[in-house]
Amino acid sequence: MEVIKMLMFKVLQMFSVYDDIEEVERFGRGFINRTYYVKGKTKNYILQVLDCTNFENPDATISNITSIVDHLIKYYPNSHRFYDLYTKEGERYIKLQNTIWHGFSIPKNLRLFKKVINDQMMTEIGKAIGLFHKSLMNFSFNNLKTVNSSYHRYDKLES
Numbered sequence: 001m002e003v004i005k006m007l008m009f010k011v012l013q014m015f016s017v018y019d020d021i022e023e024v025e026r027f028g029r030g031f032i033n034r035t036y037y038v039k040g041k042t043k044n045y046i047l048q049v050l051d052c053t054n055f056e057n058p059d060a061t062i063s064n065i066t067s068i069v070d071h072l073i074k075y076y077p078n079s080h081r082f083y084d085l086y087t088k089e090g091e092r093y094i095k096l097q098n099t100i101w102h103g104f105s106i107p108k109n110l111r112l113f114k115k116v117i118n119d120q121m122m123t124e125i126g127k128a129i130g131l132f133h134k135s136l137m138n139f140s141f142n143n144l145k146t147v148n149s150s151y152h153r154y155d156k157l158e159s
Contacts, residue, residue, distance in 0.1 A: 004049060004099070007099060007101075008036070008101075010096065011047070011049075011094050011101045012047075014087050014088075014094050015086070015087060015103065017040060017085070020040040020042055020043065021039070021040050022039050022040060022041055023039040024036050024037070024038050025039075027112065027114065028114055030048075033048045033049060033050045033051070034049050035048050037112060043105045043106075044106050044108055044110070045085065045103050046103055046104055046106055047085075047103035048102055048103060049099050049101050050099065050100040052095075052098045052099060052100060053098060055147050056149060057145065057146065057147055058095075060145035060147050061147050064145060065102070066092065066093075067143055067144065069092075071135075071136070071139045072135055076135050085104060085105065
């Protein structure tokens with residue numbers, strides 16, 4: 001955990017937001033990634049780190065996410081939040097010591113929840129997922145790369 005914290009400080013510097021940061025807290029429980037809520041003086045952020053040891057091809061993960069985000073930016077520029085944290089070199093992702101980092105800003109007044117607390121929230125989550133799926137109707141999935149060849153292979157499950 002300490003290594004991740006050390007890397008996080010470096011990543012926040014590389015995204016040029018380190019000097020704005022007031023507080024960082026772990027947010028949720030990810031299986032594949034770890035998410036942090038980063039509270040800043042001028043902006044708040046969601047920062048995620050992916051452990052590359054979970055992927056056979058971590059570069060394919062970056063490529064796939066980039067393809068989808070680029071599609072959403074092109075066809076639905078006002079409908080989605082996008083990864084708007086960039087390094088000085090213009091990169092959306094930072095690779096450090098077997099980790100991949102990416103993030104995006106969020107409105108200062110946005111309320112974040114760690115669990116579903118009522119039916120209305122579940123309805124809104126469903127609408128958001130539906131909008132995301134609808135936004136991908138004209139996306140060509142043929143360009144996506146295999147990240148883990150056996151991750152969703154049911155024939156690999158033991159009886």
